[in-house]
Amino acid sequence: MVDVSNRLWAVTSAVGAGLCFLALIVIGALYTHPASRAHLDRVSFRLMLYSLIANMLFGIFSVIGGVLTGPSVGCGLSVFFLQLTLEISSFLLFCIGLNLQLVVVHGIRSKRLERCYLICSIAMALVVTIPPYAASQYGWDPLDKDCWYTNNNYQQRLAWQIGTQFIWAGLTVMGEVVTACTVTVYMLRLQxxxxxAAVKVEGLIIGHQSECGIKKSPRFDRGQSQ
Structure with a gap:
């Protein structure tokens, strides 16, 4: 039963990685089309692209972990890179929501933020995943018979999982919900x-923004917008 579960994990992970790769091919094809390339020059789109690459790598390392059948150096490494790519993807997805709020609600836009989002996401992922790997918490799981957290003590294992996986996934999801709600409320207030005011949007922004209590949002310039 355990072997079937591991194989199922490996197969579904391979399918996911394959779909991510297919999406990357489609995006690459769009970039070769000059007219399409101009519309893809968005910070949020590139963040999504980075997240898609991380998800594809996550699927690949999931396949590796699923086919290994015993303790090995590769087992621990596969879990480390699995967790690393998963965390990078999670932080990047949060950055998409954060960037949307900064652009739409607060009028803050800069291509330099893209580099900040990427560097911070990778740095945070390393901070979260290096300690358990250094403490030999990644490796062969004697309870589930696969590559995962290797601690025999259930309470210690749960503590490591909460501190290095669950809490960060939960925080990024909460952040995404908050940013989405903030942007939605802003747009509803604007509408x-x-x-x-019974005027055109242009007139509203120029002449009535003080009455609405809403700041004017910048235009979505290429390379600097959401």
């Missing part, structure tokens, strides 16, 4: 203000 309601436009309806009450």
């Amino acid at each position: 309601a203000c436009a309806a009450l």
Whole structure:
């Protein structure tokens, strides 16, 4: 039963990695088309692209961990890179929501933020995943018979999982929900203000933004927008 579970994990991970690779091929094809390339020049789109690459690598390392059948150096390394790519993807997805809020709600836009998002996501992922790997917490799981957390003590294992995986996944999801709600509320307020003012959006932004209590958002310039 355990062997079937591991093989199922490996197969589904391979399918996921394959779909990510297919999406990357489609995106690459779009980049070769000059007219399409101009519309893809967005910070949020590139962050999504980086996250897609991380997810593809996550699937590949999941396959490696799923086919290994015993303790080995590769077992621990596969779990480390699995967790690393998973965390990078999670932090990048949060950065997409954060960038959307900064651009739409606060009017902050800069291509330099893209580098900050990428560096911070990788750095945070390393901070989260290096300690358990250094403490030999990644490796062959004697309980589930696969490559995962290797601690025999259930309470210690759970503590490591909460501290190095669950809590960070939960925080990024909460952050994404908060940024999405913030942008949604802002857009609803803007729409309601436009309806009450009974003017065109251009007139609302120029002449009535003080009445609405809403800041004017910048135009979505190429390479500097959401």
